[in-house]
Amino acid sequence: MSAVESPRKIEVFPVIGLEVHAQLLTRSKIFCGCPVTVGAPPNSATCPVCLGFPGTLPVLNREAVTLALRLALAAGATLHRESQFARKNYFYPDLPKGYQISQYDRPFSTGGSIAIDTPEGEKAIRLVRIHLEEDAGKLLHDTPYDDVPENVSLVDWNRAGVPLVEIVGEPDLRSAEEAASYLTELRRLVRYTGVCDGDMEKGSLRCDANVSVRTSPTAPLGTRVEIKNVNSIRFVAKAIEHEIERQAQSLARGEAIVQETRLWDEKGGRTVSMRSKEEAHDYRYFPEPDLGLLVLDEKWIAEARGALPELPRRRRERLATAHGLAPQDADTLVSARELADYYERVVAAGVPGRLAANWVTGEALRWMKERRVSTEQALSFSVSPERLAGLLKLVESGEISAASGKDVLVAMLDSSTEAAAIVAEKGLGRMRDTGALEAAVAEIVAGNPSQVALFKSGKTQTFGWFVGQVMKKTGGRADPAAVREALTRALESAGP
Ligand SMILES: [Zn+2]
Known part of the structure; x- marks a missing residue:
């Protein structure tokens, strides 16, 4: 002391x-x-x-x-x-x-x-x-x-x-x-x-x-x-x-x-x-x-009143109610008028409000910060709201996973290419080749006899583990429903 x-x-x-x-x-x-x-x-x-x-x-x-x-x-x-x-x-x-x-x-x-x-x-x-x-x-x-x-x-x-x-x-x-x-x-x-x-x-x-x-x-x-x-x-x-x-x-x-x-x-x-x-x-x-x-x-x-935009707290309330947003997300979105405009343009392009809010307050904002684009400059961010919407529609339809979506966004930062073109070029889209999926499933099943034995002995929760392995092997591109179907068949016919 x-x-x-x-x-x-x-x-x-x-x-x-x-x-x-x-x-x-x-x-x-x-x-x-x-x-x-x-x-x-x-x-x-x-x-x-x-x-x-x-x-x-x-x-x-x-x-x-x-x-x-x-x-x-x-x-x-x-x-x-x-x-x-x-x-x-x-x-x-x-x-x-x-x-x-x-x-x-x-x-x-x-x-x-x-x-x-x-x-x-x-x-x-x-x-x-x-x-x-x-x-x-x-x-x-x-x-x-x-x-x-x-x-x-x-x-x-x-x-x-x-x-x-x-x-x-x-x-x-x-x-x-x-x-x-x-x-x-x-x-x-x-x-x-x-x-x-x-x-x-x-x-x-x-x-x-x-x-x-x-x-x-x-x-x-x-x-x-x-x-x-x-x-x-x-x-x-x-x-x-x-x-x-x-x-x-x-x-x-x-x-x-x-x-x-x-x-x-x-x-x-x-x-x-x-x-x-x-x-x-x-x-x-x-x-x-x-x-x-x-x-x-x-x-x-009247002239001054006529020039008033929708005020931030009111806008926050409207966005939260219209799209069921978390209060914190709605608050982040209205922190700058231009960021809220950016968000509303993503939604206007056909993306569900919550998905758009997750991505704008998450990945988009993170990259804006990284690129020193202030929230007031959101509308001049290199990925325009409409291009982000193009990407999010692919995520929403399940055409690409959220993880792939993040990679596509990175590729969009320095190019004017649309998300769909990047997905096609990089082969990130959902796996449509059923032969490749069957092969991946067969390989996982053949390579893990002890897990197969467990499954056969009645430990059905092992099934989830198999799904995970196949998704990993296919880079998350396989359709989960198709994976479950192919796995069920493969495990049924597997020995002993
Ligand atoms: Zn003067």
Whole structure:
């Protein structure tokens, strides 16, 4: 035992709320015509508006609003016919204007919810609001340039003015797992609706977590700590897990929780203090005088609603019910819209739903991963849904075994040949040559006199062993019914 006293344990009940920023998939920025770019030279996608030059005026990007509306509708939020932009004032080198244009007390959307699965069943996590805002630039502290001294930071304003929605959740989450489920559902939703690419690693989906603990489930909320900018769902769960433990230990030692912002240190597996947390009044919000009210009319809302696809949870329910799928399989299939489309095309080509689900979630997904085809790229996988269907029909009819089917799929990966042609070429199809089957049976029977004797002595379960041997000898290609028939005859006429 170490001399350090281990912290006393107390039971705590966590309360978690997430604030998620999603970058909208528009071609241009939210208040100017600059392109939204990936990997463009630093500061090349900028103009006087997004650089905050005096005298310039913002003009709202209609497409950004349409996408934001789509997400709000998908979350069942209440849309406000009139909303207002506000200036959030703070100084930071990545913010050229000295303020960020956001929405504050009059967001375009309030309420709504995201449903998650918990061991106790479905749970709705309520949303406070969804609002529109612009992104800030990016600071580069570890500069990639040889001629820049190490202690110098650079700024790239290409991201300044990129449109975002902030999705503010109520503190309805009670564990790190629930937080991870919520993020998974939210990411699915923004991807299904085409609102955001959902890429957390590249920062197009960013999550801040507010975590507090209390000593009973009904006690008043504890002091919350914000964990900022964690770049994967797994890390968000780990960071929250760690933060709950840290707060529990502080309480056990009789220390007060300090309201602050902390960062997740992945290498150290802990959160570290960054700064004391600002309150809303620190930002001196006031209405943006350069933009009028955002007014939504019925036509605009109808347009956004019309672009909504079938949402993931609904699709999961429909697929599970229509095809009798296991919940886990249905969930895997709808994890990406394109993968669900892939599956439905296999079924549409005439393959029974469960067989298709087994193969898509099994072999097809395995090869997609192997070939670095993401589930969002499922429809461009080298084996198209229709070609996979061709293969599965051969498996279903018993023309080839499932094991042969897997080999045929491998052969299909790098060719455009249809499954039936590969089966014919490789001679994998069902054995139609009854002479060859008879020969195989005769050989097995002749080669195993002791097993024959056993069978003859009344140990009829030996029959199964013979069937297995013949199937093995014929590479699984023989028709099992024909094998049983041929074996029965051969064993009857066998000596002694
Ligand atoms: Zn610009």
